[in-house]
Amino acid sequence: MTATSVRFPAEWEPQSAILIAWPHAGTDWADRLGEVEETYIALVQAITRFQPVVICVADDDIETYAEMRLRSNRVDMARVRFVTVAYDDTWLRDSGPITLRDGAGFRLLDFRFTAWGGKFEAGRDDLLVETLAAQGLFRNATRQRIDFALEGGGIETDGAGTLLTTWRCLHERHPDATREQLSAQLAVWLHQDRVLWLEHGALEGDDTDAHIDTLARFAPGNAIVFQACDDATDSHHADLKAMADEIAALRTRDGRPYTLFPLPWAKPVIDEGRRLAASYANFLIVNGAVLMPAYGDPADAAAAAVLAQAFPGREIVPVPCRPLIWQNGSLHCITMQLPEGLV
Template sequence: MTESLRFPAEWEPQSAILIAWPHADTDWADRLGEVEETYIALVAAITRFQPVLVCVADDDVQAYARARLSSARIDMDRVRFIEVEYDDTWLRDSGPITLRGNDGFRLLDFRFTGWGGKFEAGRDDRLVEALDDLKTFDNNDRQAIDFALEGGAIETDGAGTLLTTWKCLHERHPTVSREALDDRLAGWLQQDRVLWLDHGYLEGDDTDAHVDTLARFAAPDAIVYQACDDPADSHYAELQAMAAELASLRTRDGRPYRLFPLPWPQPVIDQDRRLAASYANFLIINGAVLMPAYGDPADHEAVAVLAKAFPDREIVPVPCRPLIWQNGSLHCITMQLPEGVVAA
């Protein structure tokens, strides 16, 4: 493969979405029935527009998942199962980060450490290698990188600009300077500038402020972000400071970004623990944006905001309240695969 590589934006054409089916040996065991309903709704939404690759732990999990999806009248011609080991289902962070080249693809296989050693992640750390060994991908090479980086920690506009948060990267690599991180991220991800956010967080988030819960590119000149308009809320000061940071950022040609603030849902409390509900954790697919819905009145306003940010795409709400019990949401459990990278 030639060295002319590019990190595609999420809105570019995709071949499939990669997910992993929850089962009794994952951390979903206590609420498996609830989260399965979200996965069924997610697969139903994806397969309206494109294929989905579903990782399954074994034959029994595959048979069960196939039966559940088939009974939901999903187009099973667009569903492909891959038997592979995994610890949990957060494939945004354990899945491949794909670069497109002139004549193929490079799968970047960063270390996955369970968000800084918070959880066991040995099988998840080997997931990309295992999928590659199973010939899941076409016309590619895999680059193993001994550096902890999760896909949810980075956003690209597809044109060489990376957006990330200092809190997360500094937490993973406390002895590495921002300048050194700039150089490493730019080199590995083929970016020529890195935009850092110093503010923004969500209670209940154990990723140390992944950018995909806070601010997302909608176009090279547009950013959608999670706002908070309630001065009494504990997030108010930080998210207001993040909004000011975003307003100060400039596009490559020196213009302010077009900004789309998302509404603030009411707090979701589970056994005295606040859960991290963010509308910024949406997933862009071919022809649509899948939006996490939480059964909150703000769901409808969030649809309207995303429709303005993505005027050429259908906005499809997916019920995601069960996901935030484990502190993630829709984007966190998925990984897009660019057009051409999935083997026939």
């Protein structure tokens, strides 16, 4: 990688906290709020076993309620910090800060958040990073506003200068830009010197236009964990097989194939006639563990075994995420890691 004092760290590097936003009746979770709250409680329980969590709340009443629910579930509140901020919804992977290490400090990249190409209202979410920075949440950090639509779930880095993304997502956001133009812009803003593109891979029930974090993720040691589909009768089979072939053809910086870890395929989850995106690739890495989305499917155990191979030495902790996929996202989508020293 080109020598520079600015670097985009991998998710498995040391973290200071995970940033989330508590669901409430003013978000899209309103119709199933009770179920989703249970997932958030389980998530906070899992995170605080390993590190702190910063929870965005919309007002004092929601903070009081969230604290009560967490305390009643024996969460270690010494590792919980609340911050009050307005938000439209809770997908902080996409509205939260993309953090680069900048010398001894940090650079918060604040890309324009358009709710996945203007699909939903996102005015408050687009101000989230600016508001949190103005409140002093982040230490030794400067915010860089970038007038370019990009979501954190749409990019994946190995921490050593290689970015992985999907053409479908970036082309949908920027239809007039060429692949070369997009590669050059991403490389400059994210301080990467290689951008790898996947042409294939999309999940029914995913409204992000094929975010990479539902499909393929880097792991330490030049490895890629990806969502496979071994059911030849499933509508996803051909496209995910084509994606698997693309990933197998990718090469590391020194020209070698990546070590590959295919994840098992959960049985179709149908909700009111709609197929939901139950991807095991939407896991979250924290200090000492990998939090894995669990769907109450027999494949949950097999997915945990694959992740244990890909991340040796880390505990694999299932978090029940079936309620989340009703709103087209999962575990990684509702979280954003904050590198060690940022908060």
